[in-house]
Amino acid sequence: MRPNFKDEAEPRQLYLAVYRYYRDQITERRLPPGSKMPSLRTCAQELKLSRTTIENAYLQLAADGYIIAKAQSGYYVTDIADRPLPSRNTARTQDTPVKYNLSSSGVDREGFRFDLWRRYIKSALRQDDRLLSYGEPQGEEDFRQTLSAYVREHRNILCTPQDIVVGAGVQSLLHILCPLVREKATVSFPTPSFLQGSTVFQDYGFQVRYRNKDSGVIYVSPAHMTKWGEIMPVSRRLELVRYASGHGSLIIEDDFENEFVYLQKPTPSLFSLAGGRGVVYIGSFSRLLLPSIRISFMILPPELKDAYLAKAASYNQTASKAEQIALCQFIRDGHLAAQTRKLRRLYSQKLKQLLETVEDVFGPECSVQIGSAGTTLALSLPSPLTGEELKARAAKEGLRLQILRESPGELTILLSCSALPAQDFYPACSLLKKLAE
Amino acid sequence: MRPNFKDEAEPRQLYLAVYRYYRDQITERRLPPGSKMPSLRTCAQELKLSRTTIENAYLQLAADGYIIAKAQSGYYVTDIADRPLPSRNTARTQDTPVKYNLSSSGVDREGFRFDLWRRYIKSALRQDDRLLSYGEPQGEEDFRQTLSAYVREHRNILCTPQDIVVGAGVQSLLHILCPLVREKATVSFPTPSFLQGSTVFQDYGFQVRYRNKDSGVIYVSPAHMTKWGEIMPVSRRLELVRYASGHGSLIIEDDFENEFVYLQKPTPSLFSLAGGRGVVYIGSFSRLLLPSIRISFMILPPELKDAYLAKAASYNQTASKAEQIALCQFIRDGHLAAQTRKLRRLYSQKLKQLLETVEDVFGPECSVQIGSAGTTLALSLPSPLTGEELKARAAKEGLRLQILRESPGELTILLSCSALPAQDFYPACSLLKKLAE
Numbered sequence: 001m002r003p004n005f006k007d008e009a010e011p012r013q014l015y016l017a018v019y020r021y022y023r024d025q026i027t028e029r030r031l032p033p034g035s036k037m038p039s040l041r042t043c044a045q046e047l048k049l050s051r052t053t054i055e056n057a058y059l060q061l062a063a064d065g066y067i068i069a070k071a072q073s074g075y076y077v078t079d080i081a082d083r084p085l086p087s088r089n090t091a092r093t094q095d096t097p098v099k100y101n102l103s104s105s106g107v108d109r110e111g112f113r114f115d116l117w118r119r120y121i122k123s124a125l126r127q128d129d130r131l132l133s134y135g136e137p138q139g140e141e142d143f144r145q146t147l148s149a150y151v152r153e154h155r156n157i158l159c160t161p162q163d164i165v166v167g168a169g170v171q172s173l174l175h176i177l178c179p180l181v182r183e184k185a186t187v188s189f190p191t192p193s194f195l196q197g198s199t200v201f202q203d204y205g206f207q208v209r210y211r212n213k214d215s216g217v218i219y220v221s222p223a224h225m226t227k228w229g230e231i232m233p234v235s236r237r238l239e240l241v242r243y244a245s246g247h248g249s250l251i252i253e254d255d256f257e258n259e260f261v262y263l264q265k266p267t268p269s270l271f272s273l274a275g276g277r278g279v280v281y282i283g284s285f286s287r288l289l290l291p292s293i294r295i296s297f298m299i300l301p302p303e304l305k306d307a308y309l310a311k312a313a314s315y316n317q318t319a320s321k322a323e324q325i326a327l328c329q330f331i332r333d334g335h336l337a338a339q340t341r342k343l344r345r346l347y348s349q350k351l352k353q354l355l356e357t358v359e360d361v362f363g364p365e366c367s368v369q370i371g372s373a374g375t376t377l378a379l380s381l382p383s384p385l386t387g388e389e390l391k392a393r394a395a396k397e398g399l400r401l402q403i404l405r406e407s408p409g410e411l412t413i414l415l416s417c418s419a420l421p422a423q424d425f426y427p428a429c430s431l432l433k434k435l436a437e
Numbered sequence: 438m439r440p441n442f443k444d445e446a447e448p449r450q451l452y453l454a455v456y457r458y459y460r461d462q463i464t465e466r467r468l469p470p471g472s473k474m475p476s477l478r479t480c481a482q483e484l485k486l487s488r489t490t491i492e493n494a495y496l497q498l499a500a501d502g503y504i505i506a507k508a509q510s511g512y513y514v515t516d517i518a519d520r521p522l523p524s525r526n527t528a529r530t531q532d533t534p535v536k537y538n539l540s541s542s543g544v545d546r547e548g549f550r551f552d553l554w555r556r557y558i559k560s561a562l563r564q565d566d567r568l569l570s571y572g573e574p575q576g577e578e579d580f581r582q583t584l585s586a587y588v589r590e591h592r593n594i595l596c597t598p599q600d601i602v603v604g605a606g607v608q609s610l611l612h613i614l615c616p617l618v619r620e621k622a623t624v625s626f627p628t629p630s631f632l633q634g635s636t637v638f639q640d641y642g643f644q645v646r647y648r649n650k651d652s653g654v655i656y657v658s659p660a661h662m663t664k665w666g667e668i669m670p671v672s673r674r675l676e677l678v679r680y681a682s683g684h685g686s687l688i689i690e691d692d693f694e695n696e697f698v699y700l701q702k703p704t705p706s707l708f709s710l711a712g713g714r715g716v717v718y719i720g721s722f723s724r725l726l727l728p729s730i731r732i733s734f735m736i737l738p739p740e741l742k743d744a745y746l747a748k749a750a751s752y753n754q755t756a757s758k759a760e761q762i763a764l765c766q767f768i769r770d771g772h773l774a775a776q777t778r779k780l781r782r783l784y785s786q787k788l789k790q791l792l793e794t795v796e797d798v799f800g801p802e803c804s805v806q807i808g809s810a811g812t813t814l815a816l817s818l819p820s821p822l823t824g825e826e827l828k829a830r831a832a833k834e835g836l837r838l839q840i841l842r843e844s845p846g847e848l849t850i851l852l853s854c855s856a857l858p859a860q861d862f863y864p865a866c867s868l869l870k871k872l873a874e
């Protein structure tokens with residue numbers, strides 16, 4: 001018997017209802033592992049719901065590991081029902097400890113000077129008077145001044161400290177931004193993989209699409225177009241800026257990993273190409289400092305300033321004040337620029353080394369995609385396994401990895417060099433080869 | 438004379454060098470506003486550089502507002518050199534420095550042991566491995582374990598670490614909660630003063646009301662019913678819990694300042710009165726530690742758990758990982774409990790002292806409202822001024838205060854004792870009296 005979802009009034013509720021229905025079917029093994037999910041069209045017809053609702057539910061099921069997409073074939077139920085439930089008390093401790101983490105976007109241990117950072121935090125914590133009060137809603141003023149000088153020097157972006165809003169991570173900034181641009185109604189992301197971003201827009205009632213320029217908001221990461229670090233060429237940047245301006249769309253430029261553009265010169269930001277109009281620029285430090293430091297910032301274009309200022313006092317600052325003070329001085333003393341140069345050298349070298357290792361270990365049977373930015377390459381290799389099977393096998397051996405795509409007989413795996421020490425490349429790749437056979 | 442850029446080896450350097458050269462020409466008015474830039478081809482030939490390099494430099498100059506493209510004609514210098522630069526320092530510095538802050542909800546300088554906190558942060562920053570990765574979306578697991586033990590001991594609340602969600606302040610938590618309970622559609626706040634809370638609900642499309650129990654969500658701070666610290670008696674708490682349960686309303690219990698209930702024993706939480714169903718409990722540390730430490734947590738009732746878990750991975754943690762680790766150990770070592778006792782004693786004493794000072798200075802003409810919690814009293818006194826007039830006069834003299842109400846001939850002012858040292862009570866009150874006359 002098919003369920004009736006029509007009682008659930010709101011579209012959002014509908015998609016959750018479909019999600020829950022299939023989740024329960026899967027966990028209760030009424031849909032056993034390996035079985036094919038109904039096609040989007042069939043499912044939409046049977047449940048009398050829109051294809052988008054079904055698609056959203058499926059995307060969420062896939063994101064949560066219940067189903068997996070296979071190229072040109074559709075969605076299949078994973079073996080999640082066979083796996084022990086995450087026990088209420090830290091299943092994690094029972095897992096095989098991670099020996100080689102090829103999926104981490106953490107920072108190379110050698111790449112971060114803890115001693116230095118500790119010194120700046122210690123010095124920030126000595127500013128008793130400042131720490132005794134709440135932080136400025138927009139972010140500490142001296143920090144915003146420093147940021148505006150920093151982006152001028154490093155990204156050629158002209159803005160005043162008053163244009164900058166600081167927050168604890170990109171999501172915190174989107175929580176401030178989304179309500180200001182709600183009338184845009186639709187948002188386009190380059191891929192479904194930036195779930196953290198799309199979730200926030202969905203929460204505010206935006207219709208989320210992928211690679212659809214005819215949207216009120218166009219979210220892009222020009223230096224991180226694909227997981228393996230393809231960057232957007234200047235010509236396409238210009239085209240995008242012109243298109244958005246002509247159609248009244250707002251561009252959100254998440255300048256993630258722009259620091260790690262190795263193979264050519266850093267390209268101008270969309271923000272500056274657009275002359276600072278129609279673009280919100282978002283910068284982060286998690287890839288440059290520690291992922292655990294939650295500080296991001298956005299630069300608002302003039303047309304959003306009034307709307308923001310009218311509400312600014314209603315939002316408390318989310319980023320740690322001590323960390324803002326520390327980072328401010330850290331940047332002023334030139335350490336962030338030095339850190340960027342160091343990591344760029346280090347990662348560029350490591351990525352090259354990883355590529356050589358991969359070619360050496362996997363030989364001509366495999367193919368590699370590599371971009372001109374970032375810390376990750378995509379390796380496609382023949383394997384009789386499904387992605388889930390390989391991941392499970394690998395987890396048992398302490399190897400953690402991320403599957404990008406799978407098709408019958410072939411898996412595409414993302415290998416990140418950032419957190420893994422270079423001396424582990426060879427043993428990690430050899431282990432991966434053995435497991436995938 | 439034309440510059441020679443050939444020493445700059447990298448293409449990036451070249452384009453930047455050209456950019457800087459023309460920028461300086463323009464700002465130093467050697468290329469006056471309105472003059473035409475050399476064509477790309479001419480310029481490339483003269484500088485013996487590629488057309489692309491020149492084009493990139495021009496694009497950047499245009500992006501930064503130095504030149505502007507005119508259709509079918511080329512680039513022209515703008516009037517940027519004539520415009521005043523955005524001033525780097527804001528007006529704020531011209532204000533009279535604050536001498537007596539009677540409106541601050543900061544922490545008493547004597548009440549916080551910076552040396553101790555610095556030690557815990559330092560120790561947290563030594564956990565290199567943990568800090569090299571992103572934090573858990575729900576909050577660090579050991580911290581949530583510690584929190585669940587803490588609320589059990591201090592608030593009689595039974596919950597597991599899995600029920601707890603950590604975030605950087607109450608707003609960050611509401612950003613996760615609101616989308617989960619969107620179908621409730623209406624929310625009631627006790628007063629319009631908690632703008633930070635009502636803004637978030639409004640952003641998610643809720644209809645915000647005040648003191649209206651017939652709402653889908655009822656937001657209350659039982660230990661902070663009014664600005665001057667009235668608390669909700671147990672009888673009303675029980676009544677509210679029963680009413681909400683009967684009407685299917687969700688209570689959000691923001692347990693703000695429950696630690697500062699002086700005049701009677703701390704009252705049971707709504708969460709525990711309701712047996713953990715139909716209530717979301719929110720706790721914060723900003724009044725106990727430093728306002729600048731952005732860590733709050735919420736305890737979800739079982740009926741919201743599934744919906745949260747389905748989306749948990751989509752939300753990045755906003756609170757600083759280092760501060761979570763530090764606070765976790767700080768609580769385990771008993772310092773938070775000790776800090777609470779110390780502040781409760783200190784604030785209770787200071788509030789009494791402030792009351793005596795107020796009665797002494799203002800005499801029988803004034804009336805005072807004081808609650809059994811908090812750090813604030815409400816003083817009503819006759820004055821020919823409006824609230825804004827008094828605030829403006831006070832600001833000029835370095836006195837900061839908050840107006841609660843005004844009626845012709847009478848002002849009601851909130852006086853907070855928390856951040857002001859006790860020795861300043863008398864001079865601050867005397868100054869206020871003089872200004873209000």
